[in-house]
Amino acid sequence: MMMIKAEIEPSSNGAKPPRGHVHEHVLRYMRRGLMVGAFLPGQVMSLRKLAAGFGTSPMPVREVLSRLVAANALEETKGGSVRVPRLSxxxxxxxxxxxxxxxxxxxxxxxxxxxxxxxxxxxxxxxxxxxxxxxxxxxxxxxxxxxxxxxxxxxxxxxxxxxxxxxxxxxxxxxxxxxxxxxxxxxxxxxxxxxxxxxxxxxxxxxxxxxxxxxxxxxxxxxSVAGPQGLELPFTHGPELQFDY
The missing domain is CATH 1.20.120.530 (GntR ligand-binding domain-like)
Incomplete structure (x- = not known):
């Protein structure tokens, strides 16, 4: 699972950042993680771990994951979880x-x-x-x-x-x-x-x-290394990758 490097910074008066700011921060980070390759084929997105890494509630993370599913960047499984697709x-x-x-x-x-x-x-x-x-x-x-x-x-x-x-x-x-x-x-x-x-x-x-x-x-x-079901790593969990968005 990718490691979230930095939590969302609080505002100067100590209040939580506006909801829109949190949403955009999570979206930018997730998009960059997918484009760079910090998330791997078949990797399940843990709502709890992502929210904890961003220092936010699960709601903005859930909304971002839904947007990425709609963009075909992620997919929803029959069990209701969200994961990175394995490309055929x-x-x-x-x-x-x-x-x-x-x-x-x-x-x-x-x-x-x-x-x-x-x-x-x-x-x-x-x-x-x-x-x-x-x-x-x-x-x-x-x-x-x-x-x-x-x-x-x-x-x-x-x-x-x-x-x-x-x-x-x-x-x-x-x-x-x-x-x-x-x-x-x-x-x-x-x-x-x-x-x-x-x-x-x-x-x-x-x-x-x-x-x-x-x-x-x-x-x-x-x-050359893709099987009939698509690309998949020979291990269950991805590397601990962290990056600046």
Whole structure:
């Protein structure tokens, strides 16, 4: 189970934060946890533990979980609990095929608008990612990978693409932890290097090609270990992951 790092801060006069503030805090944290991969396929969301971690009552957590179920990021079981879905090979393939289209488009748009500041920022993020890969720091690998992708896509400045891309990451994000466990296809961020080189050369087509290859490689790795019922870790409980939202 993911570890909640920080409780919601009280207001300056010691009163509890407004209900809306609590709800948005929980929603941001849960969304980031799913997109980064801090929650795992098949993991059941414990209302009690989440509420205790956030230092709040169960009600805002329950409301957030319901919203995420409606967004197809979580699913409700027959017993009434809420869990992270296990993606079947077909669902996984569909998600990644759509990722290629949308994220390829966002990358191409971003590349056409790329300024030196964007390239510097992406280079710094990728350097942190490479360090995390070398040190086998799982959470940093997941976090910096997501940060690299979203920094690139946000540079496209598309109000239409980003919500669609986020909805995809909410659904497939929990599989990213598993992609780190496949010894035959270790992470090396080589495609990120190709993307950075393309951005420096103002080559939008090459940048798009790099992101599509990155997505396709990850999909291939995940499908190589997926069973008929979908992706599932060989242990019951996920790692104790904590992160800043």
């Amino acid at each position: 090979p077909d669902k996984l393939s569909d998600l990644f095929a759509v990722r290629e289209v949308l994220e390829g488009m966002a990358t191409e748009l971003a590349a056409k608008k790329a300024q030196p500041g964007l390239i510097e920022e992406l280079t710094a993020i990728n350097k942190e990612l490479l360090t995390a890969i070398e040190e086998r720091h799982i959470l940093n690998c997941l976090s910096f990978n997501q940060q690299f992708h979203f920094t690139l896509y946000e540079a496209a400045a598309s109000e239409v693409l980003m919500p669609l891309i986020e909805s995809l990451w909410l659904q497939f994000g929990p599989t990213m932890y598993m992609s780190l466990l496949i010894p035959s296809m270790p992470w090396n961020a080589s495609d990120h290097g190709e993307i950075l080189a393309a951005l420096k050369e103002n080559n939008a087509a090459a940048a798009k090609k790099g992101i599509v290859h990155d997505i396709r490689t990850t999909c291939k790795a995940l499908l």
